[in-house]
Amino acid sequence: MSETPSPEDELAGTEQPFVQHLVELRDRLLKAIAAVGIALVILFFFPGPGALYDFLAAPLVAHLPKGATLIATSVISPFVVPLKILLMTAFLLALPYVLWQVWAFVAPGLYAHEKRLVLPLVLSSTLLFFIGVAFCYYWVFGQLFAFIQSFAPKTITAAPDIEAYLNFVLSMFLAFGLAFEVPIALVVLARMGVVSVQKLREFRGYFVVLSFVVAAIVTPPDVVSQLSLALSMCALYEVGLWAAQLFIKHTRAPDAPEETAS
Numbered sequence: 001m002s003e004t005p006s007p008e009d010e011l012a013g014t015e016q017p018f019v020q021h022l023v024e025l026r027d028r029l030l031k032a033i034a035a036v037g038i039a040l041v042i043l044f045f046f047p048g049p050g051a052l053y054d055f056l057a058a059p060l061v062a063h064l065p066k067g068a069t070l071i072a073t074s075v076i077s078p079f080v081v082p083l084k085i086l087l088m089t090a091f092l093l094a095l096p097y098v099l100w101q102v103w104a105f106v107a108p109g110l111y112a113h114e115k116r117l118v119l120p121l122v123l124s125s126t127l128l129f130f131i132g133v134a135f136c137y138y139w140v141f142g143q144l145f146a147f148i149q150s151f152a153p154k155t156i157t158a159a160p161d162i163e164a165y166l167n168f169v170l171s172m173f174l175a176f177g178l179a180f181e182v183p184i185a186l187v188v189l190a191r192m193g194v195v196s197v198q199k200l201r202e203f204r205g206y207f208v209v210l211s212f213v214v215a216a217i218v219t220p221p222d223v224v225s226q227l228s229l230a231l232s233m234c235a236l237y238e239v240g241l242w243a244a245q246l247f248i249k250h251t252r253a254p255d256a257p258e259e260t261a262s
Contacts, residue, residue, distance in 0.1 A: 024105060025105060028101040028102075028104065028105050029101075031097075031101055032094070032097070032098040032101045032102075035094040035097040035098060036090050036091055036094045036098070037090075038094070039089075039090040039091075039093040039094045040086065040087065040090040043086055043089055043090055043093070044086060049082030049083060049085065049086045050082055052082065052085045052086060052089055053081060053082045053085050053162070056085060056166075056169060057070060057162075057165065059137065059141035059142050059145055060141070060145050060160065060165060062142075062145070063142075063145040063146050063148075063149045064149070064158055065149075065157055065158060068157055068158055068159055069159065070159065070160050070161070070162045070165060071159045071160070071161055071162070072161065072162050072163070073161050073163075074163060077161075077162055077163050078162070080163075081162050081163050081166050084166060085166065088170075092130075095126060096126065099122055099123075099126055102122075103118075103119060103122055106118070107119075117191060117247060120247075121184060121187065121188070124183075124184065125181055125184045128180040128181055128183065128184065129177040129178075129180060129181065130177075131180055132173075132176040132177040132178070132179060132180030132181075132232075133173045133176060133177050135176060135180075135228075135232070136172050136173055136175075136176035136177075137173075139228070140172070140176070140224065140225055140228045141172075143224045143228070144220070144222060144224045144225050147222055147223075147224045148220075148222065171218070172219070172225070175218045175219060175229060176229060176232070179214075179229055179232055179233050179236070180232065180236060182233055182236040182237055182239075182240055183236050183237075183239045183240035183243050184240075185240070186200060186237070186240030186241060186243070186244050187240060187243050187244045187247050189244075190244035190245075190247070190248060191244070191247055191248055197241060197244050197245055197248070200240075200241055200244065201241060204237065207233075207234070207237050208234055211229075211230040211231075211233040211234050211237075212226070212230045214229070214230075214233070215227075215229040215230035215233070
């Protein structure tokens with residue numbers, strides 16, 4: 001007699017053939033690519049690649065000497081750079097839908113208590129990344145460029161290259177976006193049992209030092225961006241400690257023993 005699935009297993013009977021999984025994966029990838037393509041077309045006509053770059057360059061241009069502009073030292077830079085920004089913006093605009101497709105693909109294979117963990121993590125990690133990028137653009141850049149221009153000799157006229165500026169902006173966005181994922185990293189480590197919340201509390205002092213080391217490596221050699229990144233990571237570490245306790249309490253399996261923060 002063949003074994004029957006346990007009635008307590010909520011995923012029993014939901015298995016699908018491997019080929020069907022591949023077909024579903026293909027369909028969801030196509031939907032995600034289509035979403036990025038639609039966002040790309042919309043952004044191409046409104047506001048347009050040039051306007052997107054002007055928006056990205058606004059924090060720097062606002063602190064350049066009167067009459068100074070960015071320059072292009074490569075023949076194809078005026079075409080390639082706005083195109084890169086267009087692609088990046090289209091992907092970010094479609095990112096919530098792309099993540100929804102990823103969630104819809106993996107959700108049927110998760111238990112209810114796992115869904116209560118994964119979905120909030122996906123949503124909160126996306127939101128925190130966007131908040132980190134916005135914080136970098138709207139506050140750090142303004143303070144950073146003002147600080148840099150205050151040191152520039154009066155005999156020098158600043159004219160940054162547009163491609164170099166784009167690379168700088170992307171590296172800063174990535175640094176602050178990933179730094180704002182610190183709470184998510186703590187939640188995952190604590191929930192998977194890699195380290196307890198109590199151990200994370202004891203590691204707090206070391207993390208402060210680590211934050212300043214990381215900030216010194218990934219940001220320009222100025223006090224504004226380094227302090228902004230390091231202090232943000234320290235504050236988010238405290239948020240992560242609180243969130244880890246909350247997730248451990250509300251996402252354990254129904255038959256699992258109650259876990260404590262220590």
